[in-house]
Amino acid sequence: QVQLVESGGGLVQAGGSLRLSCAASGRTFSSYNMGWFRQAPGKEREFVAGISRSGSGTRYADSVKGRFTISRDNAKNTVYLQMNSLKPEDTAVYYCAADEGYSVSAYYSRYDYWGQGTQVTVSS
DSSP states (O other): OEEEEEEOOEEEETTOOEEEEEEEEESOGGGSEEEEEEEOTTSOOEEEEEEOSSSOOEEEOTTTTTTEEEEEETTTTEEEEEEOSOOGGGOEEEEEEEEOSSSOOSOGGGOOEEOOOEEEEEEO
């Protein structure tokens, strides 16, 4: 089992940047593919980005490609989401999640463990 704690959210103007962090504890962090999801009020939770156990493989939602970058540091048990060129439509609660599956998935049902979320608000 793994416990996840997100940080780094906040209020930023459109065009600005934020870096989210997700610290893991418990079972070996490098055993998990990791993902970032987000959920805006009244909307379903959606995939943002995912990264493989080693960090060699990544995938992104079309809406964030070229603006967001996911990375991980297995020595620090942490996964990051660097968010640049933020837009008001990026406003949501952002969650990190861990998946014991074979490959990086964009489906939230595949993820076994979740953090509590961190709020990101982008003003226009």
